[in-house]
Amino acid sequence: MTMAAERTAIPSPPGAIAPTESLSRPLIQIEDVSLTYGRGEREVQALSRTSLDVPNGDFVALVGPSGCGKSTILKIVAQLLSPSEGHVFVVGREIGAVAIRIGMAFQNPTLLPWLSIRDNVMLPLKISQPFRRDWRRKKNGEYRDRAEALLAKVGLSGFAGHYPWQLSGGMQQRASLCRALVHEPTLLLLDEPFGALDQFTREELWDVLQALWMEQKPTVLLVTHDLRESAYLANRIVVMSARPGRIIVDERVDYARPRSIETTFRPDFVELNHRLRSLIFEARAAGPGAVPAGAAA
Amino acid sequence: MKNTERFASTALIVGFFLVWELACIAFGISEIVLPRPSQILMTLIERWPALVPHTVQTLYTTLVGFALGVGIGVVIGMIIGSSRVAYNVAFPLLVGLSSIPKVAVVPIFVLWFGAGTVPAVLTAVVISIFPVVVNVATGLATTEPELEDVLRTLRASRTDILFNVGLPRAMPYFFASLKVAVTLAFVGSVIAETVAGNRGIGNMMLIASANFNVPLTFAGLFILAAMGIGLYLIFAAIEKRVTGWANRKAELAMG
Structure with missing residues (x-):
């Protein structure tokens, strides 16, 4: 409830979730979803009857071997793919019928090379409602300030006017996080956003993301293959088996926030990582995906 | 370009004309065969008042043809580049049409529209369409799907994606094609003027050569070169301003 109160700073778009609805239903419900790529001989089943509920405000990490x-x-949740079977519900209604604001960051920063960092961060305000209708009026005022304030929070205050190629990979990824959060999305989707970075930069960005999350409290789905990352950042870790993916572990992580690198040296943190690792290893060796896991590499 | 390179390339151009001039004198080459650059320049100055209308005519047909060609080319390029299917379906026809020597269509245009300005403009149009179509279509079709995904997660429409990702992404391709197209447009209009014109530099050169006025023929060549270089430079300058992001400088990037 307090979360909902904090998030009233922005006017809700038409078709937005009523507060009562958001309490009674999980934000995202994935039910028996399967997805098959290709046809005939080349058919690859990427997902097989997977179900997952993500309540409002949760921070869920999806972990598993590649593929x-x-x-x-x-x-599928971002509606970039449609499931072959099964359903995805957003606050109880079929996905696509409800307009929720989504922010997404990918493994590559995917900044538009012809726009300055500032304009890249402002992109969601230009495209998505309700910001879009005020774009012309606010792009040189309120929106610009908002983008620059966010950039300052991730340590990029002097770089708003730079172009993406003038920044290092880690800095580009910071800007990409800003772009994912500038429109204060209800749902934040992160697809291995730190996967291509070196260890030190990655750990720095964990703290950046944690701070931004604690401030805005969006619902987060984070995909990663880094167990430490998932245990550090998430409230809940969902481990998937090798292809076709099934959920084999669903575990809560209750360390107090803000977590720091010190947290990662606690015995129970190390023990959790250890246990999850062996579960993934077992699933790989014994599960139905035992052969494909090797073949996919 | 570094200063030494700039100096060297200027020296090369000056040297080229110098060698030409000196070779003509040394080997006693008649002006009927190959006039000296200084003779050509003199002719250019002496006959300038008579040359102006021809120059204006050629510039006019070229620019009108180029503008129409680019306009049509962008529209076709956008249609073909907007979908993978359209790109694959239309490309063979496009390659086929673009490989026709454009000189061959001049007689057809003359047949339809008579000699004069119209065939010259149309030839410039046909010749400048293809590089624009191919480049705009390629620029759009090779847009990284990841960049489109960024927009799609924001529930952007197809038009949003086209205007915010596709077209800016295709800009460097478009400008590269403009530089090619503008020089090709000159080829088109001069060919048409030579085959079936009553005005223009191409027509003037044909008549001059028929009268064995070789320095005047070469003067026409110099005018064409000057106009071609001028327009190329203008479009190169615009390109640099608009698509500077595509020519990233490594020394500005940080580690």
């Missing part, structure tokens, strides 16, 4: 379909789930 297990965790990114596929994210793309």
Whole structure:
């Protein structure tokens, strides 16, 4: 309830979730979703009858070996892919029927090279409602300030006017996080956003993301293959088996926030990582995906 | 370009004309065969008042043809580049049409519209369409799907994606094609003027050569070169301003 109160700063778009609805239903319900790529001999089943509920305000990490379909789930929720079977519901209604604001960051920063960092961050305000209708009026005022304030929070205050190629990979990824959050999305989808970065930059960005999340409290689905990352950032870890992906572990993580690198050295943190690792290893060796896991590599 | 390179390329151009001039004198080459650059320049100055209308005519047909060609080319390029299917279906026909030597269509245009300005403009149109179509279509069709996904997660429409990702992404391709198209447009209009014109530099050169006025023929060549270089430079300058992001400089990037 307090979360809902905090998030009233922005006017809700038409068709937005009524507060009572958001309490009674999980934000995202994935029910028996399967997805098959290709046809005939080349048919690949990426997902097989997967179900997952994501309550409002939760921070869920999807972990699993590569090719297990965790990114596929994210793309289905983002409506970049349609499931072959099954349903996805957003606050109880079929996906597509409800307009929720989505922010997404990918493994590559995917900044538009012809726009300055500032204009890249402002892109969601230009495209998505309700910001779009005021774009012309506010792009040189309120929206610009908002983008620059967010850039300052991730340590990019002097770089608003730079072009993406003038920034390092880590800095581009910071800007990409800003772009995913500038329109204060209800749902934040992160597809291995730190996967291509070095260890130190990655750990720095965990803190950046944690701070932004604690401030805005969007519902988050984070896809990663880094167990430490998932345990550090998420409230809940969902482990998937190798292809075709099934959910084999669903575990809550209750460390107090803000978490710090010190948290990762606590015995129970190390023990959790250890346990999840062996579960993934077992699933790989014994599960139906035992052969495909090797073949997919 | 570095200063030394700039100097060297200027020296090369000056040297080229110098060698030409000196070779003509040394080997006693008659002006009927190959006039000296200085003779050509003199002719250019002496006959300038008579040359102006021809120059204006050629520039006019070229620019009108180029503008129409680019306009049509962009529209066709956008249609073909907007979908993978359209691109694959239309490309063979496009390659076929573009490989026709454009000189061959001049007689047809003359047949339809008579000699004069119209065939010259139309030839410039046909010749400048193809590079624009192919480049705009390629620029759109090779847009990274990841960049489109960014927009799609924001529930952007197809038009939003076209205007915010596709077209800006295709801009460097478009400008590269403009530089090619504008020089080709000159080829088109001069060919038409030579085959079936009553005015223009091409027509003037034909008549001059028939009268064995070789320096005047070469003067026409110089005018064409000057106009071609001028227009190329204008479009190169616009390109640099608009699509500077595509020519990223490594020394500005940070580690």
